[in-house]
Amino acid sequence: MAKIKAAILGFGTVGQGIYHIVNDKKEDLKKSLGLDIEISAILINNLAKERPATPGVLVTDDFEDIINIPGLQVVFEAIVNEDPAYGYLCRAIDKGCHVITANKVMFSKYSIPLHERAKSRGVFVGYEATTAGGVPVIKTLKNLLQVNSVKKIQGILNGTSNYILTQMRLEECPFDSALKEAQMLGYAEADPYNDVSGQDAFRKLMILSALAFGKQPNWNDVRVEGITEISLEDVKKAKLEGLRYRHVAEIVQDENGELFASVGPQLVGPDHPLYAIEGVNNAVSLDTNYIGTLTLVGPGAGMYPTASVMVEDYAEIIGKRAGFMITI
């Protein structure tokens, strides 16, 4: 049976999740795709750091070792910032590899050149994991855009912020201790700036914009506000009034095709669709012309939700290459 050689770039929470799922689901994937997958190599930052055992896998801190693996076909990328991730993915594509990324900071900026590069090489870019974690909003949008047009997108796109707002209300604890808890649970990065400043939700909104509208608004025109200004007193006051703070990212296209986006906290009541979205969950509402409003809700962060949609991207790409998709 033909073997697909894959590499993982970055071995943090998400990278480890990919490794586990690929190994757990090896037999199922072989059965449904007719192809065996093997994680051939893992790129890490610091060889001295302790990490889970990965028997038989090349573990290296040198990208050259990875890109030179003969017959490498798939690169999973789970690094955090623009550089060097973008450069790595360009080189992987040039070598003829499919790439599957969870890197929203990089992808929100480089989605168009990456897609063009991939197209010219006849390979695919999977990016479900960049936006809303385990919620398959990218696949759903791609499908419905074949028939529908989208007028508005609204959602909770940062699980950490929603987790912190939920804990502040439920436990009546201040921002700092809720953030610490989120970090302990692996929802927030060691540097929480991107999450709590609204920048992470903004990047995801820009990825959705590129897909839904074929373009992004001018980044400088978008008001981006985080949750750091919301005090425990604010949260308690809202609670007494039966309201909840939600951190909402939204984008609308007007009749002239112009885009208007904003990211920031909103107070919502029990009848608002985002009222019941608690903890680390994300939610995305898509307003379309034929279907109406479609909302997806699910875990916006965490090892397995994010890694799972990356392996689904793999299954889709490999199924596509073989000229079929798995159907039941």
Place this chain on the structure above:
Amino acid sequence: MAKIKAAILGFGTVGQGIYHIVNDKKEDLKKSLGLDIEISAILINNLAKERPATPGVLVTDDFEDIINIPGLQVVFEAIVNEDPAYGYLCRAIDKGCHVITANKVMFSKYSIPLHERAKSRGVFVGYEATTAGGVPVIKTLKNLLQVNSVKKIQGILNGTSNYILTQMRLEECPFDSALKEAQMLGYAEADPYNDVSGQDAFRKLMILSALAFGKQPNWNDVRVEGITEISLEDVKKAKLEGLRYRHVAEIVQDENGELFASVGPQLVGPDHPLYAIEGVNNAVSLDTNYIGTLTLVGPGAGMYPTASVMVEDYAEIIGKRAGFMITI
């Protein structure tokens, strides 16, 4: 440019929706799929009944006229009951046509033989529209099942029942007048038995069961209750307590692989994920091993939502046959 000839069986709300969308999106579909689609024929029940104009299309009450169209490739089926729909689809498949159905009564019973028949002829069966209207739960389930296993499915699967329960609460009106309103708006059939008895939700749950678990429970073992026993007094009492009635269909698989399903009304509070699902909306929650709980919410009935997902099925099938899928 190659032309795809399609026929529509049944020209009620959904059939008309398909006709409109296919004509409205003709150019877009041509661009994305590289193939032109033409509705060649429409099967109706009663030639004497008034209906929208369909210039250039063969309108007939004789299925033989349709099945004998040279080069027919796609059959959209939007008929209500098992017979003669199942027989028509079998003959269409035998002729080498892809079939796309919205018929849950038929499909809940015949999904397995239809799929086997289609497989042996190398064609596809699209059935997104059978379950939860415009909510793409079938595609989402198929995708996540490539990596995840499902433990439990819970949802509001009948838009009419949810519309009636919502109106009874908001307008404080009795069941009968809420039902009449639902019929006027085209949400409920002239004979509302299937909707309000829970049978419609039950059939959809069985379709989800076949996909998620590869089997269905014994139909006679499933307790199916509708909404007809809920009085205006019940609804008012719940409202005073801050609760809402929801008609919930659910199925769980235990550790031994056994399935337990039930369909009936439940009282839910503001923190329940189904509390905010109002009007004709449907919601489906999927409990999975890696992703966790994923919930989809959207219109469960209506001309355009249902017709839209059928045209999406068409785009997916035709994209698949050409060995590619549309990606951005």
